[in-house]
Structure formats: C-alpha cells, structure tokens
Amino acid sequence: MPVLPLRVLVLEDHHFQRTIAVNLLKQLGCDTVLAAANGAQALRTLHEVGPVDIVLCDLHMEGMDGLEFLQRAKNAGLVRSVIINSSLTEDVRRAARKLVPLLGGVLLGDVSKPLEINAIEPLLRHYLKEASTYQNVSACSIAIGAEDVRLAMAHQQMETYFQPKVDLRSGDVTGVEALARWNHPFSGLVSPAVFMPAVESCNLLNELFFAQLEDGMKLQREALKRGCFLNVAFNVQPIQLTNVTWALEVKSRLASHGLSGAGLTFELAENGLMEASSACLENLVRLRMLGCRLSIDDFGVGFCSLQRLCQLPFNEIKLDGEFVRTLDREPYCRAVVVSTLALGKALGMTVVVKGIEAQRQHEQLLDLGCTQGQGFLFALPMSCEPLLDWIEARSK
Template structure:
C-alpha cells in the first residue's frame, strides 16, 4: 500500500479505539503518527513535535475535551486539517463542523465510529491531493478611500452584473439578480466585499442603486425586444429602506422608463429587518402598491424569519445557500428545505433556492418540490452584454 507523507495526531481517550486508529494510520503509510488521550496531552505533544497535517479527533473525553483542543489549535495554527471521529449524535457533530470552520481550520470529514479504514484512506487522499490553504491567512480586501470610490462611481466603474434565476425543471430563465462589481482599471473586477462597506459608511448606497436601476431597466427593454420577459432583482439595505425618498424615486424612475413595477424585485436580508421602523414598513407597502415584488433574502440565516413574514408584505423567500451545500449529507437540511417550500405554498409566496452548483443538487431539489433556483449550475454573474448574448444563444441549464 502506498504511503502518505502526512503527520497525523490521534486524539482519543479510549485506549482500544486509539490503538486501532494509530494502527490503521500506520498501515496506510502515514509518515508520522502521534497519539494523546485528551486535549491537554495533545497540546503538550504538539509543543514537542511541532505542527501536524491532520488531527483525528474525538470530542467527548475526560480532561480537556476535543472541542476545547480545537479552540486552542485554532489560535496557535498547529493543526492543518481535522477529521472528526466521534460517536456523538449527528446534530452535535454538525454543529462542531461549523465551529471548526469558524476557527479557520480545514474540515476534511467525519468518519464516525467504529473507524473504517476505507473512509479514513479516502480522507487522507483528499488531504494529500488538495492541501489545506488555511495556514495562509485569507486575503484582506485592500483599503479603499472615500475619494477613490466616489471617482469610481462618477467614472461608471461600478457596473451591474446579472445572475439568472432559473426554472429547475426546464432551465428557463425566470429573472436575474442585479449585483455590483467594480471594474477597476488596474486591479480587474472586484467583488462587493472590496467596496460595499465603504459605500454604506459614506451614504452612497442609493447612488449606486439608482445607477444600477437605470442600466438594468435599459437592459430589460432590450431583453424584451428579444422576446424575453425578465424580472430584475435589486438588493436593498435596511438603511436605504428607512429613507422617505426611496419609494418616490423608484416610482419616478419607472415612469421615466415606461416600465412596470411588476418587472422589479427588491431583496432584503432578514438580519437588516429585525427592528423595521415605521418608514421602512411604509416603503415596503409603497413598493408593493407599485406592483414590485419583495423578497426576504438569506432566509434561515437570521433569527426572526417567521415574524418578518407575518408582519411585512413579502412575496418571495430566498433560502440561504448553506442549506443546499449540506443537502446531500444532512437530513435536517432536506427537512428545512421541504418545510420552507411548504411554508411558501401556504403563504402564497414563491421560493427561490440559492447556491445550486451541481446536477445532483438540482435533482434532489426537484424531488423536494422546488421550482426556482439560482447558482453556478445555471450561470455565474455576467455583464449586461454577456447576458444579452447568453439569452440570444437560448442557453439552457436543464
């Protein structure tokens, strides 16, 4: 059996289980295998032998438990990747996986108990062929100055990009979400993370929104001339919604373009609506009176979803992409998606599932009764010209 040039630490308090894990790793040809009976021993061992590539980690044990150990190594960067090996219930292990991710550690997999050599070997191969990148800190967006972002707005460098929403059964495009991208003259295309926080701090969100809407409504008219009816969805922040001038400006824009409100959707994250002031609610009602659709975005990622759905006049639920990512191996996520679809039907609201990237996910969602989705399986965000060409080619993702 070919070996793995990997240093592995086994953290397991049960002596037989620890012996079994060490034996399997050595049989699989790991270059160095270390063992510890609790977290404190493991930390002391790492001080002696240095960092390891993988920690094969139990969770519940006497002394320092596996969770505390992971917290410590998340700070010291002495472990590259983590494999969970625990008999705790699936829901507890799922929560620990979230913690591992938040700690900046790479999660390789969950082998459960009893330990299986084939499963362990597959994860070692995964680590070997896709080395962890977590040891390098994530890139920090470059600091952008206010005068630079203002010049970019004036020069038209902040451009709308369009990501389709599609019918999961037929592949037909049902609409697009309008996203901001900075076409920087020297740095290339920058994502919103590089500039949106500054735009919000400088009070420039509305300037960006209305510039996007001008271009998107012109594009919508071009798309209509090609025989496509395309709803345009724009993201709104809570601060914008609290502005008395928002709805009147949108109404004036629609009038100037001879466009209908029914062709627009405004997406709002539920986290921004925890305490919607009176002005915000009035703006939502006025947008609905104009015929616009309202979507609650990243549904399931906040804390007041059901209350917001009952109080505010939403017409669409956008389910957070995290549910789709866990769809294959998390029965609870399947149940959450099915329940959201049922809730949408009961409230007469459409449901859009975000983050669909594979054909397997599409098929699973169809079986659950989902109709509309969004994600890289259909298309990535694209410029207006690219969208026109894409639609002209009648590109179908089903």
C-alpha cells in the same frame, strides 16, 4: 488529472486519517498539499510557507483545537476558506458551521470522516468557481476608503453583474440577481466583501444601489428588444428604506425608463427584518403597490419570527444555500427545505433555493417539489452582454 491551482492544508491529529486526506487531495490534482497534526504545528507551517486557499480542518484535537487555530490563522491572514472534516455529532458540527463565519472565516462545507472523493471534489470546484468571478479577497491588498469608493463610482469602475434564476423543471430563466463588482484598474474584479464595508460606513449604499438600478433597467430594455421579459432582483438593506421617499425615487426611475414595477424584485436579508421600522414598512408597501416583488433573502439562517414574516408584505422566500450543500446526507436540511416549501405554499409565497451547484442537488430539489433555483450549476454571474447572449443561446 489537471492540476488544480489550490494550496490546501490538512489539519488532522490522526495519522491514518491525515494520510488519507493528503493522498486524496493530491489525487484530485491540488497544486500544494500541506499537513499538520495539531493547531500549533499548522500555524508554524503557515507562517513559514504563507497562506493557503483552503484548510481541511478537524475540530476536536489535543492542545490547540480546530476552532482556536481558525481564529488565530484568520486573524493572521493565513487561511482563506475552511472545510470542516470531523467525526463529531451532527448537532455540534452544525453549531461549528455557524461559528466559522463569526470567526471571520469563509466556510466551504462540512464533510464527515472517512473523507471521500465525491464529498470533497465539489467543494474544491466551488472554491475555484467562486474565485473565478473575482480576485480572492485575501489577495487584494488595496486599502479601501470613502474617497476610493467615490472615485470608483465616478469613473464607472463599479460594475453590475447578473446571476440567473431558473425554473428547475424547464431550465427557463425566470429572472436575474444584480451583484456589485469593482473593476479595479490594478487589482481586477474585486469582491463586495472587500468594498461593501466602506460603502456602508460612508453612507453610499443608495448611490451604489441606484447605479445598479440604472444598469438593471438598461438590461431589461435590451432584453425586451430581444423579445425577453427579465425580472431583475436587487439586494437592499433596511437602513436604505428609512427614507420615506426611497420608493418614490424607484417609481420615478421606472417612469423615466418606461418600465413596469413587475420587472423588479427587492431582496432583504432575513436578519434585517428585525430592524424594519415604520418608514421601512411604508416603503415596502409602496414597492408592492408599484407591482414590485419583495423577497426574504438567506431565509433559515437569520432570526426573523414567523409573526414578523406575516406582518411584512413579502411574496418570495429565498432559502439559503447552506441547506442545499449537505442535502443528501443531513436529514435536517431536507426537513428545512420541505418545511419552507410548505410555509411558502401556505402563505402564497414563491420559494427560490440558492446555492445549487451539482446535478444531484438539482434532482433532489425537484423530487421535493422545488420549482425555482439559482447557483453555479446553471451559471456564474455575468455582465450585461454576455448574459443576454447566454439567454439567447439557451432559447435556441
């Protein structure tokens, strides 16, 4: 088996379970596998040998429990991502899955005991695929400030990558989502998690967005030359829509490129809908009047009320990938997918499912009636030319 370039720490207080996990990770080819019986020992180990890519972490332990360890390790920059491995009840683990990101961690997944190879291997592959699209956030030591971001934009270092959305039945590409990447001259492709806080704090969201919009429209025009109509989706935050002329600027850009609003989708995270002001609503209505689609992103993990959902002019629901990762072993995930599909049908809204990474997930979603999806199973984010070549090759 090929070596996986991964450093993994197993934090497990039960000797037998710890031995199983270590042997399984070595069997999968992980380059370095460390082990600790408690949180304090794990911290000492990481301070001695340096950070790990993944910690396979039990939660309930004597002394320093898994949650305290994760908080301390993350604050010290010693852990890049987390896989929960616990025998706690599902409701407690579900709450812990919500807590890990709040502690500053990246949650790869949640697997039950005893650990099984078919549960852990897809999560390791996911980490490697994600890492392949940009440098690991923890590995990037550059300090990001307003001037850095402005210079990056001025020198066209901010690039737009596109991840396809597909018809789950036919495999046809139904659109793409535009994603920002910083092609740093020294650090390579840098994740938005590194530079977006600076973009937001320096009020550069619109500058970045309209640069992405230009890239998306150029992609559309090139796709049309190749006989392909391509809808492009962009992530937008409510604060951008507080300027009542925002949608009018979009209209102007469409006119200058000779394109229709039907080729654009704007995605707003569900949490953001709580902040939607009258100016925001006005812009959303104008976008719909232009023929653009509006999508509620990360649906199911935010706090938007159904009343708010019905008040706003959306025509797409994008279900968060969390509900797909454990679809085959957690009944509540299946119930959420089924309920969201029913809600979408009742409201006349398309439902797109994110985070599809395995063929089994694809098959299960088809069985449930899902028709639109996105995820690494189909394609990683790509720049313009590779994307067009990929689409062209699929259509032959």
